[in-house]
Amino acid sequence: MPRKTYVAAIQEALAEEMRRDDRVFLIGEDVRIGVFPSTRGLHAEFGDKRVIDTPISELAVAGAGIGAAVTGLRPIVDLMFGTFLYLAFDQIANQAGAMRYMYGGQTKAPLVFMVQSGAGSSAGHHHSQAVHQFFMNMPQIKVILPSTPYDGKGLLKSAIRDDNPVIFLHSLSLGGKRGDVPSDEYLVPIGAADVKRAGSDVTICGVGPTVYAALEAAKMLAAEGVDAEVIDLRSLSPWDKQTVLESVAKTGRFVAVDESFPTCSAASEWAATVAEEAFSDLKAPVQRVTNQDVPMPFSPVLEKAVLPSAADVVAAARKTLT
Amino acid sequence: MPRKTYVAAIQEALAEEMRRDDRVFLIGEDVRIGVFPSTRGLHAEFGDKRVIDTPISELAVAGAGIGAAVTGLRPIVDLMFGTFLYLAFDQIANQAGAMRYMYGGQTKAPLVFMVQSGAGSSAGHHHSQAVHQFFMNMPQIKVILPSTPYDGKGLLKSAIRDDNPVIFLHSLSLGGKRGDVPSDEYLVPIGAADVKRAGSDVTICGVGPTVYAALEAAKMLAAEGVDAEVIDLRSLSPWDKQTVLESVAKTGRFVAVDESFPTCSAASEWAATVAEEAFSDLKAPVQRVTNQDVPMPFSPVLEKAVLPSAADVVAAARKTLT
Amino acid sequence: MHHQDIPLEVVQDIYTRVLRIRRFEEEVGRLFRQGQLPGFVHLYIGEEAVAAGVCAALTDDDTIISTHRGHGHVIAKGGDLNRMMAELFGKATGYCKGKGGSMHIADFKIGMLGAIGIVGGGMPISVGAGLSAWYTDSERVSVCFFGDGAANEGSFHESLNLASTLTLPVIFVCENNQYGEFTPAHKAMNITDIADRAAGYGIPGLVVDGTDAFEMYRAAKTAVARARAGGGPTLIEAKTHRRGSHAEGEEAFLGGQTYRSDEEMAAAQAKDPLLLLHTYVSENDILPAAKLETLDAEITQAVADAVDAARDSPAPQLDSLFEDLWL
Amino acid sequence: MHHQDIPLEVVQDIYTRVLRIRRFEEEVGRLFRQGQLPGFVHLYIGEEAVAAGVCAALTDDDTIISTHRGHGHVIAKGGDLNRMMAELFGKATGYCKGKGGSMHIADFKIGMLGAIGIVGGGMPISVGAGLSAWYTDSERVSVCFFGDGAANEGSFHESLNLASTLTLPVIFVCENNQYGEFTPAHKAMNITDIADRAAGYGIPGLVVDGTDAFEMYRAAKTAVARARAGGGPTLIEAKTHRRGSHAEGEEAFLGGQTYRSDEEMAAAQAKDPLLLLHTYVSENDILPAAKLETLDAEITQAVADAVDAARDSPAPQLDSLFEDLWL
Ligand SMILES: Cc1ncc(C[n+]2csc(CCOP(=O)(O)OP(=O)(O)O)c2C)c(N)n1
Ligand SMILES: Cc1ncc(C[n+]2csc(CCOP(=O)(O)OP(=O)(O)O)c2C)c(N)n1
Ligand SMILES: [Mg+2]
Numbered sequence A, B: 001m002p003r004k005t006y007v008a009a010i011q012e013a014l015a016e017e018m019r020r021d022d023r024v025f026l027i028g029e030d031v032r033i034g035v036f037p038s039t040r041g042l043h044a045e046f047g048d049k050r051v052i053d054t055p056i057s058e059l060a061v062a063g064a065g066i067g068a069a070v071t072g073l074r075p076i077v078d079l080m081f082g083t084f085l086y087l088a089f090d091q092i093a094n095q096a097g098a099m100r101y102m103y104g105g106q107t108k109a110p111l112v113f114m115v116q117s118g119a120g121s122s123a124g125h126h127h128s129q130a131v132h133q134f135f136m137n138m139p140q141i142k143v144i145l146p147s148t149p150y151d152g153k154g155l156l157k158s159a160i161r162d163d164n165p166v167i168f169l170h171s172l173s174l175g176g177k178r179g180d181v182p183s184d185e186y187l188v189p190i191g192a193a194d195v196k197r198a199g200s201d202v203t204i205c206g207v208g209p210t211v212y213a214a215l216e217a218a219k220m221l222a223a224e225g226v227d228a229e230v231i232d233l234r235s236l237s238p239w240d241k242q243t244v245l246e247s248v249a250k251t252g253r254f255v256a257v258d259e260s261f262p263t264c265s266a267a268s269e270w271a272a273t274v275a276e277e278a279f280s281d282l283k284a285p286v287q288r289v290t291n292q293d294v295p296m297p298f299s300p301v302l303e304k305a306v307l308p309s310a311a312d313v314v315a316a317a318r319k320t321l322t
Numbered sequence C, D: 001m002h003h004q005d006i007p008l009e010v011v012q013d014i015y016t017r018v019l020r021i022r023r024f025e026e027e028v029g030r031l032f033r034q035g036q037l038p039g040f041v042h043l044y045i046g047e048e049a050v051a052a053g054v055c056a057a058l059t060d061d062d063t064i065i066s067t068h069r070g071h072g073h074v075i076a077k078g079g080d081l082n083r084m085m086a087e088l089f090g091k092a093t094g095y096c097k098g099k100g101g102s103m104h105i106a107d108f109k110i111g112m113l114g115a116i117g118i119v120g121g122g123m124p125i126s127v128g129a130g131l132s133a134w135y136t137d138s139e140r141v142s143v144c145f146f147g148d149g150a151a152n153e154g155s156f157h158e159s160l161n162l163a164s165t166l167t168l169p170v171i172f173v174c175e176n177n178q179y180g181e182f183t184p185a186h187k188a189m190n191i192t193d194i195a196d197r198a199a200g201y202g203i204p205g206l207v208v209d210g211t212d213a214f215e216m217y218r219a220a221k222t223a224v225a226r227a228r229a230g231g232g233p234t235l236i237e238a239k240t241h242r243r244g245s246h247a248e249g250e251e252a253f254l255g256g257q258t259y260r261s262d263e264e265m266a267a268a269q270a271k272d273p274l275l276l277l278h279t280y281v282s283e284n285d286i287l288p289a290a291k292l293e294t295l296d297a298e299i300t301q302a303v304a305d306a307v308d309a310a311r312d313s314p315a316p317q318l319d320s321l322f323e324d325l326w327l
């Protein structure tokens, strides 16, 4: 199978879906030249109308996507960094997710907001926050964050075909990661987790970059004789509760690993759900591993210390084992 | 003790603090005339300079508050409805909470954002959302939501004197509630919960309007012979984990009641924390009672069905008891 | 005020739209004061000529986006009074099955893409509707109604600029009723004409007498023609007056405070768009008095029927809470 | 270009500021290319006359707010090269103890209220600094630097309008370097001069040659005098050129794609502000060549010292993660 980078796989998903459906188009700041290589080359193939550069106006661009979606198109709105969605927060929270319901089912808003999310490039607080936790709270917004090239392509294609608003998050720090990407068309369904490593002693659940911290931790734990199951949730909303609960039924131990500020994080949601619905399976308290609760610092040593590491995951897993 | 409405108590806090410290001022849309009676009468007493009407420009008004705070003033920024903060989200998430840290402690941003939060007046999705869960996620932002006139006044005064950014949420549905408010000056500390009803069988934890659902539920449970402890958290960030954990140590059962969309809600945070830190005390799975996971509908019958009710709380408490 | 360039059937059409809005809104005001309607209600009385004039210049395909003060826009675009009234009552038979309410009425079948309760929140969406038309090489134009207050929101700036740079068929209709809630427009901006802001985006900006339905119609026609011809957006500022409250019941919640002078209110009354229209068509014998009376009686009856139907309609079933969700 | 109305010491001061920025930025570029600096770096080369001219017209009390391209503003306001360089290296001795980095340098002691990585994000804050000055009846003015791209953000609109309605002492300095990232300004707006947008807020809007430090100084002086006298805000559009990359290393991440022609780059080079200034002061014998050389040597040395000091400085302690939090 051909091996491709994460970012190339995303680019491929965009190109294929634009070829398949001419209602699909891309709009955002510098999507033609491609600030992130994920949109690179699309302008050459699809031209001015389907790859649209905009002024730096996140609120209007997001809303324009919504307006285009409710009038029959299938926009992909690229707003670059996750934190820039804060400027479009109103359009997403008040409009995108709500329109269908608020108007009694008269309309639908099939669009994708595509942004980078998370830290890892020493870019400072304004360019280094994970944002999925905010959008998970909003009803009727789907949120996905792939960890591999394969999932990146398959999930983005599903997102573009989805009839609902989807926040597609990609990770800058994973951009160069390589993996198998089939040449034949495939989709990865939204809402399905992927068990990355089967294990019987403890369930470790992550998403995006934290999947790698979890896998690394699993290796370290294996050396200690602990057999960890690692679940890559892939979709954050809706999320695959079933797979997690089944795993916990087996292991009796749960560690949630989430790159996010801790309070009201995805880790909080997963931990609360496991505690609520798998209580009788639990042999030890659930554990959360998240960012430290501080704004994102610039200095690489500090940034690294803020982010969840494999060592943190190991420590949390050990807590469930004593 | 004089009895006052919730909204009058808030107004009193504003007036007293503005009298005490002339760096304190109020800025927002129609704060002079007072869209909410909480700001009524302040313009007459304090004049144009200290009670400032603005254009409808949430982003700039929020940022202006931040700029004034870092240059020595103590602004209270009133942005009316909680959802309007979505338009100012960038200034709050990227600037207000981060500035002190990001600039290495060179500055501080002592300001209060004051908004209504939550549903209950059939105002439709755009005017009926609880927003605390978003701000709880942000490091270095304090979040409070009082449930009584006494707490409203005491907490707002603390917020105004706090040297950090504080989101002060008030509940429209509680605006007319009356309660004792001492004439003598007092403060309610940020971060301290209030045990509203002592009980030994189950801990029910709420904030703002859900405290009343919890209290009503406690009465209904008492009729069934179940003795519920009801905790009003009052502060959402930081929150009084200690009081909650001590209560659960006693009762072994925990129900989190939160008016919020369910995923990544305050209830998720409380439930996760209890599951993590009081696991050995728990006799039954933690329970969350939140909004239904849909945008806020307009029709009173639907709105009521979306919000957490006393009956929902009773049902959740019963689950912990079987 | 004159109608020389406007065909008689259009005059009549405009008149009918204005009157339908007026009678509907008067009734809504009564119902609200009687405590029969939940939530907040913002009436369009005094501003009818804007929506009526503009919508008379649109085809059924063209789309509009509206605000918290949206009833007039829905009616002007051809909305169904029964489904509107039922929505205001929060009934299952309403446009949005009771899920939207006064601030969120939509009728996608007639190109009414929804009222938006967030000030300025509809503007970006209207740009998207225009983008869609441009993308599909459709003749459709997108109209966005918004207030003087909304013109100070960042969304105004970004939306006009975006529509301009992409040369989209969007018509921005600013209803300058002189107030955003209780703040006079002239205190919320240091300029006299919001239309002047158009220059900052390289698009035409027109000041129009928004109390004159014919002027509104003309301005809209020109802007529509320009948009359909690929000429891009126009900003139309309609100078108008809100005759009543910002939100119904404001006397109570303002606790006796006032913010407008009697003279101001009297001046607005003298420029009442229905009064002006009625006087014009009557004095110039354009529409016979009998016809006007029949029309009024018909509309009044239709509104009354809508109220009866709404009252008799069922409240939403609790099951409907979980309908209209993810597809 | 002329300096007739400008005292010699100011000319020299402006020259020094420009040169300090240039030499600092050149070194930062080198360090970045050598892989010695973490994160993103946006250089100010080509735009120095703007910050230098404006800041020369300010007192120490006056405040400025900056952008992702902020080094020049800090230096122009009198920032310490050592603490700046240490910050770029992410060291504990940096202005922000390594917590801010290139896009977030601040020096509150000299009225430098911080660089902001969010495009347009500093504008509302600068209005607040102006509000503070007005509130305390201080003579202080607040200056906000931002780009042509930022002028399309909603925050631009809201900030200028808010400052105007409250008549605040804020000077909005738009550095129109013709590009927002890789998008030419003329594609992101349908107007030639951003200064024209000032009319929409009822404030003065000036187009200034941003490559001429003296013109910048003059424009700032006028705006400062107006602001101090209670006349409210001014928008100054400085036409300038970014000589280098949007962000250092862009050649690599653009994968060979270009977005500017050679002619354009050559024209910008001909209008290089340091070159213009050097030529002017040399050809007109205003500052002796020897003096210029000494100055350059001193500055170059200071920058080199800053690099050495930064390299020798300790990385932040992990404990410092939990400092500078809630008070
Ligand atoms: C973003 C936002 N801010 C504030 C409000 C509260 N609000 C509702 S209507 C209104 C005034 C709007 O004024 P204008 O745009 O002139 O419309 P008008 O009511 O005069 O029709 C305000 C401030 C809101 N709904 N949304
Ligand atoms: C809100 C926001 N949107 C997008 C970006 C990404 N970005 C960083 S710099 C830049 C271009 C800014 O252009 P301009 O304002 O002209 O400043 P210049 O870089 O030319 O100095 C963009 C789009 C950002 N940092 N913030
Ligand atoms: Mg108005």
Ligand SMILES: [Mg+2]
Pocket: D147, D148, D149, D175, D176, D177, D178, D179, D180, D181
């Ligand atoms: Mg630029």
